[in-house]
Amino acid sequence: MPGSTTSQPVLAMNEVVVRFGGVVALDGVSLQVHPREVLGVIGPNGAGKTTLFNVACGFVRPTEGRLLFDGEDVTGWQPHHLVDHGVARSLQGLGLFGRLSVLDNVLVGADRHARTSFLGSLFAAPTATKDERALRDRAMAVLQRLGIEDHAGDIVGSLPYPLRKRVSLARALVAEPRLMLLDEPASGLSESEMSELGDIIVDLAQDVSVMLVEHHMDLVMRVCQRLTVLDFGRVIATGSPDDVRDDPAVLEAYLGGVVEDDASDEPTPGTTGETTRKGSSRA
Numbered sequence: 254m255p256g257s258t259t260s261q262p263v264l265a266m267n268e269v270v271v272r273f274g275g276v277v278a279l280d281g282v283s284l285q286v287h288p289r290e291v292l293g294v295i296g297p298n299g300a301g302k303t304t305l306f307n308v309a310c311g312f313v314r315p316t317e318g319r320l321l322f323d324g325e326d327v328t329g330w331q332p333h334h335l336v337d338h339g340v341a342r343s344l345q346g347l348g349l350f351g352r353l354s355v356l357d358n359v360l361v362g363a364d365r366h367a368r369t370s371f372l373g374s375l376f377a378a379p380t381a382t383k384d385e386r387a388l389r390d391r392a393m394a395v396l397q398r399l400g401i402e403d404h405a406g407d408i409v410g411s412l413p414y415p416l417r418k419r420v421s422l423a424r425a426l427v428a429e430p431r432l433m434l435l436d437e438p439a440s441g442l443s444e445s446e447m448s449e450l451g452d453i454i455v456d457l458a459q460d461v462s463v464m465l466v467e468h469h470m471d472l473v474m475r476v477c478q479r480l481t482v483l484d485f486g487r488v489i490a491t492g493s494p495d496d497v498r499d500d501p502a503v504l505e506a507y508l509g510g511v512v513e514d515d516a517s518d519e520p521t522p523g524t525t526g527e528t529t530r531k532g533s534s535r536a
């Protein structure tokens with residue numbers, strides 16, 4: 254069952270601490286992402302979301318605590334090792350090759366399962382043709398799933414940003430990950446594009462676990478089975494979107510530092526778009 258909490262988590266963080274010099278960015282954070290669950294990670298500015306995402310990707314090594322993937326201790330693993338084991342990520346900076354076609358960009362992401370890598374196939378190894386055909390079929394299937402198969406031959410640099418975002422997702426998905434890490438995928442999208450993205454994430458969660466770090470509450474509330482809320486590097490709430498929305502600690506975190514003049518404009522969790530916190534400082 255999607256969102257089930259009885260199975261072994263695909264991803265677990267146990268008591269993760271990250272210190273940058275004197276700054277404690279994460280302070281004993283524990284969370285789990287279960288099979289075919291969409292877990293949302295939210296929190297006010299500076300709460301530690303990006304740091305948490307970077308720990309999950311392997312970009313930041315925890316100062317303390319453990320990172321487990323499918324029950325295996327992967328603390329301190331390099332990002333590419335995590336990718337090889339089925340952890341895919343789609344970052345805000347999309348990292349695509351602007352002069353390559355959509356299909357070629359996606360094929361670059363297919364290397365995890367390829368006997369002959371896409372790059373290796375450029376040197377025409379004997380096994381390349383059959384393998385490459387299979388890879389292309391898989392890449393086209395992913396493009397179709399994301400509704401961009403008609404753009405397979407387009408040069409990525411010529412595409413509008415929302416389409417490039419889908420290419421980035423396709424490149425992550427073609428490696429058939431067990432876990433997809435999404436870093437603010439809704440940034441820069443219109444309301445209708447965000448709604449389509451929500452449909453895509455719901456569809457993905459039929460066979461992939463997703464951890465979604467996102468500011469846009471409408472999207473988070475719609476697609477996540479559970480939310481983990483951070484504030485000042487700590488988990489202040491975990492639960493269903495409805496439970497979290499009504500949690501006094503969460504309301505306090507989002508509203509606590511608001512200066513009086515702006516109070517009427519400040520979004521509350523679950524009611525509107527981007528969240529910000531004014532008048533608070535972490536110095």
Ligand SMILES: Nc1ncnc2c1ncn2[C@@H]1O[C@H](COP(=O)(O)OP(=O)(O)OP(=O)(O)O)[C@@H](O)[C@H]1O
Pocket residue numbers: 273276277278296297298299300301302303304305535
């Ligand atoms: N490389 C770094 N060196 C020093 N301090 C850092 C570093 N990265 C993050 N921090 C600090 O760690 C804390 C958490 O930052 P982080 O970027 O993870 O929060 P966030 O929730 O992603 O914020 P935002 O929503 O504004 O992006 C902040 O106080 C930030 O200033």
